[in-house]
Amino acid sequence: MPQITVEYSAELADDFDRPAFARALHEAVVEIAAARPPACKTQFRRSEDTVVGPDTEGHAVVHVTLGLLAGRTEETKARLTEAVLELLRQYAKPGDDLALHASAEVRDLDPSYRKFESE
Template identity: 50%
Template sequence: MPQISVDYSAGLADDLDRPALGRALNALAVKHLAAAPEACKTRFRRADETVVVGGETEKQDLVLVEFHVFPGRTTEAKAGLAEAVVALLAEQVTLAPGRRLHAAAKVVEVDGSAYRKATLTG
């Protein structure tokens, strides 16, 4: 833990350096949440269809980052992480001229009593 999910618009598929962004997100989790580096896991999910009300959908992209963490972090640590993630997205996401990016981050606490994990090897 933390488990990090990144949902992004299909229009960003060729311009988003997912490995670099994943490493940077993991580093922010270590910094703001005191997470162990090896515990950070990031997955990316391409959203083929997104809709933004109030604008031309085809000219707008979304990147939504969600951190699932066990309880115990302060409100300040979680807010600091969310702010750092939005700033990171502004730096790392390349936009074509005329496009707009909607970036968001949230930190969600997971009930540890209902969470299990396993690492399997072949």
């Protein structure tokens, strides 16, 4: 915990500093949501096809989902969501020919959530 998934359009591959974004996001999650640094895990999923409205060209999408153990206030979740969007402004810089559609959500992990770590 937290489980972070970043889905992004392939058109952003060269214009999205994913490692720097993940490091900065982990720092924000620790500061805002009191997560432990070694517990922060981010997976990036590249999407080859993006369609926005009727257009298949000229758009890129980034959506970040953060799954946290239950117990954070709605205010904490909102602060974290705003921090994610600000970090996307810093680390996802598409060219002038691309409109960026960025979004984020923070959700509670289901009570059935379990994990293990191998050594």
